[in-house]
Amino acid sequence: FAQYSHTCLKNIISYRNIIKVALPIIISGLSINIVNITDTIFLSNLSEVALGAAGNAGILYYIFVLIGSGFAVGSQIIIGRRNGEKNYKKIGSLVAQTGYFMAAMAFVFFFLLRFGGPFFLKDIVSSKEVYQLINEYLYHRSWGIFFTLATLVFISFYVGTTKTKVLSWITPISALINIVLDYGLIFGHFGFPAMGVKGAAIASNIAEIIGASIFLFYTLNLKSKIKYGLFQAEKPDFQKIGKILFTAGPIMVQNFITLASWFVFFTLIENLGENQLAVSHIIRSIYMLIMIPVFGFADSTNTLTSNLLGQKQANQVFNLIFRVIFVSFFANLIAMPLVYFNRDFVLGIYTDNAEILALTEPVLGIISGAIFVFSLGIILYRAIAGTGKTMIAFWIEFVTLIIYLIYVVYFTKINPSSLSVVWSSEFVYFGFMSIIGFIYLKYGNWKTSKI
Numbered sequence: 001f002a003q004y005s006h007t008c009l010k011n012i013i014s015y016r017n018i019i020k021v022a023l024p025i026i027i028s029g030l031s032i033n034i035v036n037i038t039d040t041i042f043l044s045n046l047s048e049v050a051l052g053a054a055g056n057a058g059i060l061y062y063i064f065v066l067i068g069s070g071f072a073v074g075s076q077i078i079i080g081r082r083n084g085e086k087n088y089k090k091i092g093s094l095v096a097q098t099g100y101f102m103a104a105m106a107f108v109f110f111f112l113l114r115f116g117g118p119f120f121l122k123d124i125v126s127s128k129e130v131y132q133l134i135n136e137y138l139y140h141r142s143w144g145i146f147f148t149l150a151t152l153v154f155i156s157f158y159v160g161t162t163k164t165k166v167l168s169w170i171t172p173i174s175a176l177i178n179i180v181l182d183y184g185l186i187f188g189h190f191g192f193p194a195m196g197v198k199g200a201a202i203a204s205n206i207a208e209i210i211g212a213s214i215f216l217f218y219t220l221n222l223k224s225k226i227k228y229g230l231f232q233a234e235k236p237d238f239q240k241i242g243k244i245l246f247t248a249g250p251i252m253v254q255n256f257i258t259l260a261s262w263f264v265f266f267t268l269i270e271n272l273g274e275n276q277l278a279v280s281h282i283i284r285s286i287y288m289l290i291m292i293p294v295f296g297f298a299d300s301t302n303t304l305t306s307n308l309l310g311q312k313q314a315n316q317v318f319n320l321i322f323r324v325i326f327v328s329f330f331a332n333l334i335a336m337p338l339v340y341f342n343r344d345f346v347l348g349i350y351t352d353n354a355e356i357l358a359l360t361e362p363v364l365g366i367i368s369g370a371i372f373v374f375s376l377g378i379i380l381y382r383a384i385a386g387t388g389k390t391m392i393a394f395w396i397e398f399v400t401l402i403i404y405l406i407y408v409v410y411f412t413k414i415n416p417s418s419l420s421v422v423w424s425s426e427f428v429y430f431g432f433m434s435i436i437g438f439i440y441l442k443y444g445n446w447k448t449s450k451i
Helices: 002-012 015-046 048-084 089-121 128-141 144-160 164-187 197-220 238-272 274-310 314-340 343-350 354-386 390-414 419-423 425-443
Strands: none
Touching (some): 002 274, 015 048, 015 164, 015 197, 015 274, 048 144, 048 197, 048 354, 089 238, 144 197, 164 197, 238 390, 238 419, 274 314, 274 343, 274 419, 314 354, 314 425, 343 354, 354 419, 390 425, 419 425
16 A cells, blocks of 8 residues: 555656646647637727727626636635545535536626626726727626636636646637637628627637536546536535635635736836837737746646645655746746747737837846746745645735835836836746745645645
């Protein structure tokens, strides 16, 4: 038995298993990002007003998705712990209770998007045309929240049990359907009427319905569904939901605060000039793309850490973290040069404005280095969340955000500096996150964490 346990442990923290868990998550992230880029290209060809309206409405939609994602990650951490403990039957109950809570949230979010969004935005959006298009987009897009949150429930199960392979094909299928329907419904191809912004919303909804349906069909036919106690008749249990919420709550709040900090960041950069703001949006787009592999490895750290603690192997967490950071750095060494040394081509996709290109190039150099600090910080942070100490993780994020925003305010408002100096805030943000995260993992009381 001891030899078997040792073999299982070696398998969990092996480079092969880390990549096996992370790769489907990375493919899923790439698929979603490609859809976002395609949406931007299609809508920009429709009109600038349509692009701006759908973009702003999409951000509002994404806020609700992030809140739901926070609950799903909390559930995923507990599922990972039960999986490590080999307490498989309780996993089905966790999935069921996650589904009940997500369904309740979906109804609330639906009404907020459908009716609350237009009500609050009428005093914020100055252009009547933009306001009308935002309303049109949200009116149709709001239906998608049910299927988006349903998909997150399935993802929490598959990532928590480290069975992520399914993500590598369902998400790309959904993404491809979204792209094809976008082209057809926005512009009126394939026999569809030209619907513009409305078509973009409906295309996303249909793709999400199909994606959630495939997840459901696949899970219903899963050979191990009895092993995990899936689809057993079970009523909503508020005590169990409360336990998930206790773990997930800090992540949900943290997701919201992080998005809000990005909003503040871009609002402050506007003080430096319109070109600086345009450059920052280009950089953000590129940055989010090269972040995808890092997020894949960070999500793996989350669930593998929880699995290790479930097996009472807390002493192996640092070995896991070291290996994930090593693989993540290696991925960055492949991805980042491809972007930086082909920067003329990459930046040319976004603009041919010589002044903007000149401003963008040095900032691209900043994020080329920052991505390595980001890898270190986010992996340590996710390891802490994976131990179940999500409140500690929240406070680490909160403290680093305060330091980050002070830095940005100083170099945009108090002592306005170059855009490169402002973007160097990424080193400050993830540098402090790395230091505080390492100190907590080294000296903090997490090894006997119960969830």
